[in-house]
Amino acid sequence: MGAQSDDRRLGKAQPGRTHAAMRVLFWTWIVLITAGLVFYSVVGLSHH
């Protein structure tokens, strides 16, 4: 009983949802960084 509720609480029965949440953060960081460095590369180059 205890182990079963622990499993549910820890999300072990829902690896898809766990991965989806991790993917959201993974892509948030990647998009944020890429947007920043591409944007300021264009800003720097556009003044020439």
Add this chain to the structure above:
Amino acid sequence: MRRWLHDNSLSLFFLVIFLAALVGQAIAGHTLHNENAMAHHSSTMSFWRYLHSSDFGNAVMENWQSEYLQFMLFMLATVWLVQRGSPESKPPGKEGPESDEEQKIGPHADDDSPGWARAGGLRTLVYSNSLLIVMSIIFFGSWFAQSVTGWTNYNADQVDHHQATLTWLGYIGSADFWEATLENWQSEFLAVGSFVAITAFLRQRGSSQSKPVGAAHHSTGVEG
């Protein structure tokens, strides 16, 4: 929702303080820029215009590149080099890329291993180095962004002072570019090198970046 926040709290915490610090930098930088402009009897700029300026972009990018250089070098160095006693290091004797079995590659993959770890060939080779590849792309990308925004700033100053401007390649070889680059690199190397050595003897109870409080000083690669 609470579970989602709990399970991802480390990256969410840093995402929030990163954005807060970036906004703070932009506000302070904009104020400083306009104070300097007024002191030199030149035109001020709006906050929105400042966000699109090479001045702000250069200040942001020169710090980004050094952080990702630090990650890139630390990842590469920790494959081949060790520091006895550090939780950041592999134990002496484990230097190198390790065996396929130790790395759970190909036939040694677990049931829930990533597909590209099991696939073999080029896909496994790429995936085996994917962290280094992405860190390197971000490092070189932000270093390039630092160079072009710094180039723009440098030439704007040169024009203001009726001096000759530089080509991009000329700027890459300039003292201005290397002073801005190396002032960031030295602080990253200082932080990483000292952290590796200091963590052999000092502890932070409960942190994954520290050995357990009672771990021996000579035990290496053990995290709390």
